[in-house]
Amino acid sequence: MTHPSTSSARRWALKACAAGAVLACSVGPALASNWPDKPVTLVVPYSAGGPTDVVARLLAVPMGQSLGQSVLVENTVGAGGTIAPTRVAKSKNDGYTILIHHMGMATAPALYKKLPYDPLKDFEYIGQVLDVPMTLLSRKDFPANNFQELQDYVKKNQDKVSLANAGIGAVSQLCGMLFMHQLGVKLTTIPYKGAGPAMNDLMGGQVDLLCDQTTQTVPVIKDGKRAKVFGVTTSERLSSLPDIPTLNEQGLKGFDVKVWHGMYAPKGTPNEVITKINQALNVALKDATVKARIADLSSDLVSPDKATPEGLRKHLEAEVARWGKVIRETGVTAE
Structure with missing residues (x-):
């Protein structure tokens, strides 16, 4: 037989546990409703001054004004742009650490055998940001003056033609690989430590071809x-x-390569917080200063339907599938 005092104690304990559960469940929404109450860190996978960093710093000011808290840009560089998303994926899912990254989020799963994160499972999507086009250039004295002549020359002399890129796993490498894949040729590829050195050697005549972002090529063009x-x-x-x-x-049917950028948060970040960040992002995308500067970079801000969590999710899934196929077929690896 149960002692009365024991029974009462048990009932009290059960009520206390129930009350604690209710309180625990209410913490998330309460925090979300007060969010943000401190600065937000926007992590960039590349060094200061690069295209992704420039975009992040442009967006940070109007986003911070919209949120009522500063948005601090922090560069977390290394391992082909994979250290930053690894860090954000492992960060506390409270919305105070978010990521801006380009299409490297889609190509990394195929380029790296052991990636410390899954771009399709370890993040909440905030929205797409912008697209940066690319151009195909050659040294000034290359023996072709139009694309048809370029194709003919490359196919006949593929063992003599060099194709520069900004580094293993860089978008310029992938653009060049897709170019070769569709032409059915294999050129000598030369990876550099960044787009700047590659462009300098192209202009100096040390390499033949380069596929690179308009942020760098438009002034040269x-x-x-x-x-x-x-x-x-x-x-x-x-x-x-x-x-x-x-x-x-x-003639390169279906050839469409642009360096798109998206914004992400750690998996499990409350929906209310994601909504607030997305709203701030869309305010920033409409900012006159942001629009003018992006136009100067020969880049395009995305349409409102793409600057959404669902828009980014669909695009990332499609790009992971697309580039995975290209990378497997061309044999590109970052390791």
Whole structure:
């Protein structure tokens, strides 16, 4: 038989546990409703001054104004851009540590055998940000003056043609690999430690070809004295370079490469917090200063339907599948 005092103690304990459970369940929404009450850290996988860093710092000011707290940009560099997402994936899921990353989020699973995170499972999606087109250039004295001549020369002399890139796993490497894949050729690829050195050697005549972002190539193209341009890598012509045809319209059907950027938070970040960050992102994308600066970089801010968690999720899933296929077929690896 149960002693009355024991029974009462048990009932009290059960009530206390129930009350504690209710309190625990209410903590998340309470914190979300007060969020943010301190600065937010926006992690960038690349060094200061690079395209992704420039974009992050542009967005940080209007996002901070919208949130009522500073957005602090922090560069976490290394391992081909995989250290930053690893850090964010393991961060506390309270919304105070978020990530901006380019299409490397989609290519990393195929480039690395042992990736410390899963881009499709370890993050909450905030939204897409912008697209940076790319262009295909050659040294100034390369023996071709249009894309048809380039194709003919490359196919006949593929053992003599060099193709530079900004490093193993860089988007410029993937763009070059896709170019070779669709032409059915294998060129000598030369990885550099960054886009700057690759561009310098192209202009100096040390390498033949380079596929790189418009943030770096447009000034060279408009100068017209240091390199030749054979096409843009997007599906449509660029408003900043209207006279330069796409590679797609010149015969590389379906060729569409742009360096898209997205914003992420650790898995399990409350929906209310994701919504607030997304709203701040969309405010920033409409900011006049941001729009003008992005236009100067010959880049495009995404449409409102893409600057959403669902828009980024769908795009990332499609890009993981697309680039996984290309990387497997070309045999590219970052290891």
